[in-house]
Each structure stands twice: as structure tokens, then as C-alpha cells.
Amino acid sequence: MKYLILIYSNPESRQLWSQLSAEQRRGGLEAYTTLNEALAATGELIVTEALADPTTARRVRVEAGQATATDGPFAEVKELVAGFYLVECDSIDRAVEIAARIPEAAMGLVEVRPVMALSGFEV
Amino acid sequence: MSSHVEFERQLLRELAPQVLGALVRHHGSFDACEDALQEALVAATTQWPTQGVPTNPKAWLITVASRRFIDRYRSDAARADRERALAILASADPGAVSPVDDTLTLFLMCCHPSLTPPSQVALTLRAVGGLTTAEIARGLLVPEATVAQRISRAKQRIKASGTRFRLPDTADRAARIRSVMEVLYLIFTEGSTASSGPTVNRVELSTEAIRLARQLHVHLPDDGEIAGLLALMLLTEARSPARNTPSGDLVPLSEQDRTRWDAAAITEGTALITHALQTAPIGPYQLQAAIAAVHDEAGRPEDTDWSQILVLYDLLTRLAPGPMVTLNRIVALGMAHGPAAGLEELRAARAEPAIAEHYRFDAVHGYLLDLAGDHAAAKECYAQAARRTFSLPEQRYLQSRARVDS
Structure with missing residues (x-):
């Protein structure tokens, strides 16, 4: 099954990150590199991306066939999606195990969401 | 083309x-x-x-x-x-080795125990199935790069393991062949998607799994479980023309247009499973195939021999227990002896967390309540099941059951 692992950021986590020493920051990034390599080796990784700052985001609205894009109302939102992993693995337990290796998990900012499949049992 | x-x-x-x-x-x-x-x-x-x-x-x-x-x-x-x-x-x-053994050795190498199931699937489809990376990716609904990576890592791992290209010893062989069967069944179920979207260029993995299982059966014709696996695939695939509406919605077994079932596949699957049951030690794939055969031979849903299906599920519970088997057995019990018997058994089974937490629990509960005439409670169960399933077509179906006026 596929699982989407969402990594959030909030004001505290952003502040914490900005206060880290260069070495601590390198350690955090290394944890990601190690995790990515391990997931590629097992064939479980489908894609992982980090998202740009929310101030660069656009909210899209279509009205009468016209699309308008505005700056998102994200500034007021406390928790924002900062990145994600899409993995394919045997069970949600395994997905949780993967999620626990993401540095943000130490702050409780990682969430595992099962992905809906197109295949199904005959009912 | x-x-x-x-x-x-x-x-x-x-x-x-x-x-x-x-x-x-x-x-x-x-x-x-x-x-x-x-x-x-x-x-x-x-x-x-x-x-x-x-x-x-x-x-x-x-x-x-x-x-x-x-x-x-x-x-x-x-x-x-x-x-x-x-x-x-x-x-x-x-x-020194015959070409027949070559294909079997390849099967075993692609399903090497040092590989993860997704890698085993990708490598088997490529090396034995002869599919391109792009075709495998379209079949598995993952990016081509993911498949390419799974294949290259799998090859590295086989190289690192130092495995020689020859058939494993007899003692080892049975376990290795079991993992090949698991991989083929995984490919088959991956392919049983209810998606009715454009299938141009999309390799039908269920067809591919049948082709591979057929090859395996040709190499090991006396293995009852391989025959059972092939029969199970044929007997399940036979119903696929009736399994979905043109818009991609699931059609339950009891409402399928049985004239659209593939009669040739049913005949072949039934012959295979009949022969296997008579000649080989019984196993889980054979039992599942036998259950599928009983369903397939009923011209109308009401002709289904539920007592026989119940007996087969009793055996399957002993040989390969699991939440799905328990829940399907309870459905069979409800059909054979009435919904009250099914509901009673379901209440008892609930003590097991693996069953109470299984998303199919609520669907089975709803089904039995419907049979018992308690439609209001059934709808609640269907709504709960719809929230818990991980399959989109199933969710659409369960939601429709939760809404239905009866």
C-alpha cells in the first residue's frame, strides 16, 4: 500500500530550526539523506519533496470559467505542510517506522496518511 | 498498433x-x-x-x-x-541444465528472499515477464523512475548475495516456490483494479500474472498449490467483465450479470482445481480456487451452494487463518444457516482485535443486518465501513449501500 507521510512546520519548529548551529543543521539534513538512501535501497520510496515557503504559495479560484490566483491565506495558519514522502510499504506499522526517522517527528509534526487504492475486493 | x-x-x-x-x-x-x-x-x-x-x-x-x-x-x-x-x-x-529449468531458476532468482516484495514484483515482471520498465510502471501505478530503481537495486542485491544461477536444493526449493506464488498473486491482485478509465497502453497485470502462473504450472505440473493458484486467478478473472459498471462502480457478486462471465476461463479453472484436489495435498490456494469455482458454477446467485462454501472456509480457517478468512467464513455461515447464526458468530469474533479493527468487519456486519431485515442499523455499518476502507471503488459502493432506501 502507498502512504503519504506529511511533515508539518509551525512557528516553534521554524524558530527552533533557525536557532540551530550549523553543525546541528547539517546533522538534520544528514538524517534526511540517510533516510532517502535507505528507502531507495528497499524500493519503498516513490517520491519525496520539500515545499517552498508558504509566502510563495497561490490559492486558486475558478469563477465563471476564469481562474484567479491570490496569495494564500497561509500567514494566519499555524501548521503548514513543509514536505512529504510518498512511500509504498507492507503496512502502516512500517510507514510509522519510516515516519519516526524524520527529524520533525521529535516535535510531533509528522503524520502518516494511507493512500486510497483503485483495486478492491469483490463484494 | x-x-x-x-x-x-x-x-x-x-x-x-x-x-x-x-x-x-x-x-x-x-x-x-x-x-x-x-x-x-x-x-x-x-x-x-x-x-x-x-x-x-x-x-x-x-x-x-x-x-x-x-x-x-x-x-x-x-x-x-x-x-x-x-x-x-x-x-x-x-x-548442463535444460531450458525448462532455466525459466524456473529465473523465477526463483527474481523472488530471492533478500529482496523486498515490491522489488520481487518488478524484477519478475521484467526478467520473466519480459515487460519494459515503462510498462511495469503503468501497471503498478508508480513512476517509471521508481520501477527502474527497484530493478537496479534488486540486481545489485542479487549480485551481492553471490547467488549462483541454479535450482536450490530440494529442501530450500519448496519455500522459494511459495514465495514465487506469493509474488504472482500480488501481481494479480495489483492488476485487479476496478478502474474503467482508458486502458490504452496499460498492461493488464492480472493477465500477466495468469501468463506467468501458467508458465510456472507448465514447469511444475504436479504441484497442487501452483495449479490452485492458476485456477484461483482464472476463476476470479472470469468474473471481471461483470465486476464493474461502465462508470467504474463495483457490482457485488449477487448482482453481476452472469452471462458476461468468461465461460472458457471457468471451464479451464474448474478442471484445474478438480484435478489438483484429487491428486495433490490440499493447500490454501486450492481451497480459495475451490470456493471461487463454487461461486462460478452457480447460474443464479440463489443457486450458490453456500454449505459447500462454508465447508471450504472451515478448512481454510484451519490451514491459513486470518481476519479475511474469518470474516468471509461468517458471510458463508450467514448465507448457509441464516443471518442470526452469522451475527452471533460475528459478535464472538469481535473479541479478536485484528477482526474488530479490520475494515471489512463493518461491511460484513452491515450485510448480515440487511439480511436480517435491520436496514437502519445496516446503513450505519456501511457508513462506518466506507470510512475505514482503503479502496476507492469499495468506498463508493459502501457509501451507496449506506444511502440506499429500503
Whole structure:
């Protein structure tokens, strides 16, 4: 099954990150590199991306066939999606195990969401 | 796609595992031979349409691939480990094994225990199934890069494990063949998608799994579980024309238009499972195939022999217990002895967390409540099941059951 692992950021986590020493920051990034390599080796990784700052985001609205894009109302939102992993693995337990290796998990900012499949049992 | 291009494609896919088997047996290195084969296949797809299919296409592929292999070996050897490569070449023992064993050995190598299931699936589809990386990716609904990575890592891992290209000892063989069956069934279920979208260019993995299971059965005709697996696939696939509405919604077994079932597949599957049950030790795949056969032989839903299905589920509970088996057995019990009996058993089964937490629990509960006439409570169960399933078509179906006026 596929699982989407969402990594959030909030004001505290952003502040914490900005206060880290260069070495601590390198350690955090290394944890990601190690995790990515391990997931590629097992064939479980489908894609992982980090998202740009929310101030660069656009909210899209279509009205009468016209699309308008505005700056998102994200500034007021406390928790924002900062990145994600899409993995394919045997069970949600395994997905949780993967999620626990993401540095943000130490702050409780990682969430595992099962992905809906197109295949199904005959009912 | 014109018919001769399609013919060549089928021919190449038939020959790919045979050629790979011959190459690995002769040259020894699975990963380098697989690369060489891919190059030979590319050469064939570019040359055959203009120059015509060679008289002996298999020999042509072996020659071209061997040439590529040796070219690469020379440049590699010039760079580094000439001695090691020479040792591998010397240890290869051409001619000692029949081509039949080659395909079986390939199956076992692709499902090597050091590989994860997704890698086993990808490598089997490529090396035995002869599918391209792009075709596998479309079938599995993952990006091509993911499949390419799974295949290359799997090849590295096989190389690192030092596995020789030969059939494992008899003691080891049974367990290895079981994992091949698991991989083939995984490919089959991956392919049983209810998506009715455009299927152009999409390889039907269920068809592919049947083709591979057929090959395995040809190599080991006396293995009852392999026959059972093939029968199970045929008997399940036979219902696929009636399983979905044109808009992609699931049609439950009891409401399917049975005239649309594939009669030839049912006949073949039933013959296979009947023979296996009479001649081989019983196993889980055979039991599941037997259950599918009982469903398939009923001309109308009300003709279904639920008592027989219940007996088969009783056996399956003993041989291969699990939440799905328990829940399906309870449905059979409800159909054979009435919903009250089913509901009572379901209440007892609930004590087991693996069953109470299984998303199918609520669906089965709703089904039995419906049968018992308690439609209001049934709808609540269906709504709960719809929230807990991980399948989109199932969710749509369960939501419709939760809404239905009755």
C-alpha cells in the first residue's frame, strides 16, 4: 500500500530550526539523506519533496470559467505542510517506522496518511 | 498498433526469459546479462520491423546479447577485476541444465528472499515477464523512475548475495516456490483494479500474472498449490467483465450479470482445481480456487451452494487463518444457516482485535443486518465501513449501500 507521510512546520519548529548551529543543521539534513538512501535501497520510496515557503504559495479560484490566483491565506495558519514522502510499504506499522526517522517527528509534526487504492475486493 | 508489431512484441516477451536463462547459465552474471538482454531487445525492436524477424529469433537474441555482454566484459576487465570475471566465466557450466529449468531458476532468482516484495514484483515482471520498465510502471501505478530503481537495486542485491544461477536444493526449493506464488498473486491482485478509465497502453497485470502462473504450472505440473493458484486467478478473472459498471462502480457478486462471465476461463479453472484436489495435498490456494469455482458454477446467485462454501472456509480457517478468512467464513455461515447464526458468530469474533479493527468487519456486519431485515442499523455499518476502507471503488459502493432506501 502507498502512504503519504506529511511533515508539518509551525512557528516553534521554524524558530527552533533557525536557532540551530550549523553543525546541528547539517546533522538534520544528514538524517534526511540517510533516510532517502535507505528507502531507495528497499524500493519503498516513490517520491519525496520539500515545499517552498508558504509566502510563495497561490490559492486558486475558478469563477465563471476564469481562474484567479491570490496569495494564500497561509500567514494566519499555524501548521503548514513543509514536505512529504510518498512511500509504498507492507503496512502502516512500517510507514510509522519510516515516519519516526524524520527529524520533525521529535516535535510531533509528522503524520502518516494511507493512500486510497483503485483495486478492491469483490463484494 | 499493427498486428505484426504486436506479434513481434509478444514474441520478444516469450523469448526474453529463455534468452536470459541461457545467458546467465553461460556467462554467470545475472545483472550484466540482464543489461545485455535489454540491449538486445532494443536492437530487435529497431531492426526486426525493417529487416524482418530472423529465422531463429531466440538464437539471434542470444548472439546479440552475448556480444554486448562480452563487449562490456572486455571494457570492465580492462579497467579492473579481470581475474574475478574470468573465474565466473570458468565456473559457468553451459549445457548442463535444460531450458525448462532455466525459466524456473529465473523465477526463483527474481523472488530471492533478500529482496523486498515490491522489488520481487518488478524484477519478475521484467526478467520473466519480459515487460519494459515503462510498462511495469503503468501497471503498478508508480513512476517509471521508481520501477527502474527497484530493478537496479534488486540486481545489485542479487549480485551481492553471490547467488549462483541454479535450482536450490530440494529442501530450500519448496519455500522459494511459495514465495514465487506469493509474488504472482500480488501481481494479480495489483492488476485487479476496478478502474474503467482508458486502458490504452496499460498492461493488464492480472493477465500477466495468469501468463506467468501458467508458465510456472507448465514447469511444475504436479504441484497442487501452483495449479490452485492458476485456477484461483482464472476463476476470479472470469468474473471481471461483470465486476464493474461502465462508470467504474463495483457490482457485488449477487448482482453481476452472469452471462458476461468468461465461460472458457471457468471451464479451464474448474478442471484445474478438480484435478489438483484429487491428486495433490490440499493447500490454501486450492481451497480459495475451490470456493471461487463454487461461486462460478452457480447460474443464479440463489443457486450458490453456500454449505459447500462454508465447508471450504472451515478448512481454510484451519490451514491459513486470518481476519479475511474469518470474516468471509461468517458471510458463508450467514448465507448457509441464516443471518442470526452469522451475527452471533460475528459478535464472538469481535473479541479478536485484528477482526474488530479490520475494515471489512463493518461491511460484513452491515450485510448480515440487511439480511436480517435491520436496514437502519445496516446503513450505519456501511457508513462506518466506507470510512475505514482503503479502496476507492469499495468506498463508493459502501457509501451507496449506506444511502440506499429500503
